[in-house]
Amino acid sequence: MTDSLRSTVTLANGVRMPWLGLGVFKITDFDECRNAVAAALDYGYRSIDTALGYRNEEAVGEALKSSGIPREEIFVTSKLSGGNGYERAYTEFENSLRKLGLDYLDLYLIHWPIPHEDKYVETFKALLEFMEAGKLRAVGVSNFLPEQLIRLHKEFGIYPMVNQVERHPHYQRGDLKKFCADRGIQLECYSPLMNGQLSGLPKTRTILQTIADKYGKNIYQVCLRWQIDTQVVCINKSVHPERIRENADIFDFRLDADDIAKIAAIDDGQHIFRDPYDDLGPVVHFTVEEV
Ligand SMILES: NC(=O)c1ccc[n+]([C@@H]2O[C@H](COP(=O)([O-])OP(=O)(O)OC[C@H]3O[C@@H](n4cnc5c(N)ncnc54)[C@H](OP(=O)(O)O)[C@@H]3O)[C@@H](O)[C@H]2O)c1
Known part of the structure; x- marks a missing residue:
């Protein structure tokens, strides 16, 4: 079901994850981050995505604590670098x-993966142990390619439950999406609004605006709804409470096949963050064909 902000998808291990969440990348000011998370929780968001590298986990923790919402009702994601290795x-x-002031993560x-350091496998081993110890509900990865997912499966007999990757109309990740879907790995997008760069793409905006007009929505809402309508979990970011609310007001419409086809035609592989393939270097252990 994808008809409310509380709608969830069930991950491979049975854990339920909200389809839409707020991400806090680049919100380094403590009050700004705490206020954004507080506004999101107040409006009904129940999924928050942070990372050690964002340097704002304390602010997220403060907003979680002061919300008064029971811990089990909020899905909290954090991240660590694949270069850490087992002990770190x-x-x-x-x-x-x-x-974060928490005793477990969702x-x-x-x-x-940082493949040239070749430590993501041992890092993943630690994550599996956190899950076994009851301190983590689901293990996942981000920016992983099929080769790396296959390697984890060969080592541990399990795929991560989630792979979080850059995805938006210009970079739709069709092959990776199918690869993950076939193996029970839930694809989660980041930068669904192209990290704010949609404004510089007038042709794309025109296509999205035609669809938006059909539903009385704006182009940002169309971009976010498109993720969910193509079965991809979505996190978006804003520091403005009105945008945080607006971006979640996407559960009263659904894109049809014609809309999805129009958006499919935008895909030209243009991405914002570095291409994980550039990182691969010589450390490719398994190929998709081997599976
Ligand atoms: N795993 C990874 O490697 C990775 C990488 C990047 C991001 N992420 C995660 O994904 C989350 C989302 O990605 P993202 O931060 O790149 O951003 P995004 O959601 O694609 O775009 C955010 C940008 O769009 C603007 N914006 C948001 N809503 C808007 C609206 N309704 N109208 C106009 N502009 C709007 C925001 O500005 P204002 O804030 O000024 O509103 C901000 O500049 C991150 O916060 C992070 O949690 C993960």
């Missing part, structure tokens, strides 16, 4: 819990 993963995980992601 323990330290980083405890640091995140302490900063989802913990390896932020980037």
Whole structure:
């Protein structure tokens, strides 16, 4: 069901994750971050995405605490670098819990695999142990390619439950999406609004505006609804309470096949963040064909 801000998807291990959440990348000011998270929770968001590297886990923790919402009703994601390795993963995980003021996380992601350091496999081992110890409900990764997901499966007999990647109309990740869907890995997008860069793309805005007009919505709402209507969990970011609310007002319409086809035609592989393929270097252990 994808008809309310509380709607969830069930991950491979049975944990339920909201389809829409707020991300707090680049919100480094404590009050600004706390206020954004507080506004989101107040409006009904129940999923918050942070990372050790965002340097705002304390502010997120403060907003979680002062919301008064029972812990089990909020889905909290944090991340650590794949370059950490096994022992440092323990330290980083405890640091995140302490900063957030929590005793467990709902989802913990390896932020980037950093393949040249070749430590993401041992880092993932630690994540599996956090889950076994009851301190983590679901293990995930971010910016992982099929080769790296296959390697984790070969090592541990399990795929991560989530792979969080850059995805928006210009970068739709069709092959990766199918690869993940076939293996029970939930794809989660980041930068659904192209990290704010839609304004510089007049042709794309015109296509999105035609669809938006049909439903009485704006182009940002169309971009976010498109993720959910293509079965991708979505996190968006804003520091403005009115935008945080507006971006969540997407549960009273659904895109039809014609809209999805129009958006499919925008895909030209243009991305904002670095391409994980550029990181691969010589450390490719398995290929998709081997599976
Ligand atoms: N795993 C990774 O490697 C990775 C990488 C990047 C991001 N992420 C996660 O994904 C989250 C979302 O991605 P993102 O931060 O790149 O951003 P995004 O949601 O694609 O775009 C955010 C930008 O769009 C603006 N915006 C938001 N709503 C708007 C609206 N209704 N109208 C006009 N402008 C609007 C925001 O400005 P204002 O804030 O001024 O409103 C901000 O500049 C991040 O916060 C983070 O949690 C993960």
